Amino acid sequence: MHKKDFATWLMLIKKELLLNYRNKTIMISTIIIWILFIAATICTILNYQTDHKQRQSANTLFRQQWEHQKRNPHDAGHFGTYLFKPVNLLNAFDTGINDFTGSTYRVEAHIQHEISDDEAVNNDTAMRFGKLTFALILQLLIPLFLLFNTSTSITNEKESGTLKMLLAQGLSSRKIIWAKVWANYLLIAAIVLPVFIFMAGAVLSSTDSALLLPRLGWILITFSLYFLIISLAGTLISAISSHSGKALLMALCLWIFTGIIFPKIITGIANRSYPLMSRATFSDLVEQGYRKGLTGNDPYAARGERYINSLLKKYQADSVAALPFNINGLTLQFNEDYRSMVFNHYFKSVEKSFDQQQHFLTISGIFDPFLSTKRLSMALAGSDFYHHQQFFKQAQTYRNALIRRLNMQLAMHGKGVKGEYIVGPEYFSRLKDFKYQLPELNQVLNLRKVAFLSLAGWILMLVLFLQFIASRYLAYHYAAA
Incomplete structure (x- = not known):
């Protein structure tokens, strides 16, 4: 592009930005968006502080209860404790599936629990509409505003007759179209960028800023690509529409289909195509597998007897009393290991269904940039199914x-003790707390590379369409007029 052409193009962009600035509808819409952002900020801060304090208080309470007990190590395993999925600022930015999958894991001997305590069960509003978050505004409301603005950008020129004047002055249709695209894109950037600056400041003040700041950077990249797609799509609709009413209707239909209808349809298809085993069926299979063995011919009593005989043979003892340890601790751990093996065996089937559903949704995102953006946002915020699975x-x-450490404590130190073997706070206080490790960013990006490729593919396709429309359709429209 020559320097003169570039200057002309910048002049067109400046003209569009000035028109947007003087447009009362756009200004009112911008104010409404900022009011929503402020409301989302308040909700985000309150939700984050509430969730963070609740988890800290619960962790402190259960840790104190754990440290101050005096009991048999195996009984302590039955007493158990609770683990809580930690919350960070990006989880508050995009809550994802966190409200529906739960955040609490019960630690208990003999029982492998699943994650529970999902907020949506007790919150009908969250279940139906979701929380007001930054992600909700960026994923749905900003695109609606951008589509309405871009879809009438060229039709208004046609209806007012200024398109003929611009073309008659020697301006190419490509310059006009791309001025519309970039002017609207810069308008959205001016509205949204302060939100990310605020989020960056909040993340920098947090204790895990080194982990979260790169993720926030990739979230910014994701929405930058998404808004460019919306700008291109809206301008394309405007270029091929004969009047603004038709363009607005097409834009609204596109928003409803890509943001509401298509994701619902795809989620329903995924659930029907790869149905999950019911919790009752799963629990029954685990219990039966433990009692009768995975083959169905290895009952609990026979397994235990074989194990004790193997210990007697290994230590060349003729009775359990002659063994150099407390046999109860080892048999408890043996049964614990077998139950865990049975649980994992049947859970693989459930996990396979989950993975198939997630893969189906990932592939479906190729056809809907909203779906790809939503899945990327959740993944980078740490609130998608993969992060839920990693916590579990x-x-x-x-x-x-x-549980193994408790059982082995009983086995190694409970031999020859008169009465019941009891340990106190000194022992329990040495047991380490649970520390959840956020998955590596590179791993998350690798899992979501299809979504990034999808967004890039949509941008390329829309750019080619716009170039074709600019060179053929608008020129033909002007010549026919």
Whole structure:
């Protein structure tokens, strides 16, 4: 592009920005958006502080109860404790599926619990509409505003007759179209960028800023691509529409389909195509597998007897009393290991269905940039299914290690004790707390690379369409007029 052409193009962008600034409808819409952002900020801060304080208080309470007990190590395993999925600022930015999947994991001997205590069960409003978050505004409301603005950007020129004047002055249709695209894109950037600056400041003041700031940067990139797609799509609608009413109707239909109808349809298809085993069925399979063995021919009593005989043979003892440890601790752990094996065996089937559903949704996102953007936003905020799954796996690993340590404490130190073997606060206080490790950013990006490629593909396709429309349709429209 020559320097003169570039200057002309910048002049057109400046003209569009001035028109937007003088447009009362746009200014009122901008004010409404900012009011919503302020409301979302208040909700985000309150939700984050409430959730964070609740988790801290609960962790402190259960830790104190755990440290101050005096009991048999295995009984302490039955007493158990609770693990809570930690909340960070990005979770508040985009709550994702957190309100529906729960945040609490119960640690208990003999029982492998699932994550529970989902907020949506007790909150009908959250279940139906979701919380007012930054992500909700950015994913749905900003695109609606942008589509309405861009879809009439060229039709207004046609209806007012200024398009003929611009073309008659020697301006190319491509310059006109791309001036519309970038002027509206810059308008949205001016509205949205302060939100990300505020979020960056909040993240920098948090204790885990080193982990969250790069994720926030990728969220900014994600929405930058998404808003560019919306700008391109809206301008394309305006270019091919004969009048503003038709353009607005097409834009509204596009917003409803991509943001509401298509995601609902795809989610329903995923649920029907890859149905999940019911919790009752799963629990029954685990219990039967533990009692009768995975093969159905290895009952609980026979397994225990075989294990004790193997210990007697290994230590060359003729009775359990002659063994150099407390047999109860080892048999308890043996049964614990077998129950965990049965749980994991049947859970693989559930996990496979979940993975198939997630893969289906990922592939479906290729056809809907909103779906790809939403899944990227949740993944980078740490509130998608993958992060939920990682919390469950880490919590389960911690639970298994804790129960094993308690049982081995009974086995190694409970031999020859008169009465019941009891340990006190000094022992329990040495047991480490659960620490959830946020998955590596590179791993998250790798899992969501299809979504990024989808957004890039949509941008390329829309750019090519606009170039074609600019060179053929508008020129033909002017010649026919």
